[in-house]
Amino acid sequence: MNDDQIKGKWTQLKGKAKETWGELTDNDLMEVEGDVEKLTGKLQERYGIEREEAKKRIDEWRAQV
Secondary structure, X not given: OOHXXXXXXXXXXXXXXXXXXXXXXXXXXXXXXXXXXXHHHHHHHHHOOOHHHHHHHHHHHHHHO
């Protein structure tokens, strides 16, 4: 799923994102609004990981949704 598809389906995907990344709050998910760059930043912030690791996790999640 590409960035545009994620943004377009964000309302449906928020639940799956919450299941995958339980540390993200509902407010975090609302702020992200399907923007993959914002999601990357939130993962870095909540999980204390580097940007490349956050991108890797998003790519893995993307392949499953």
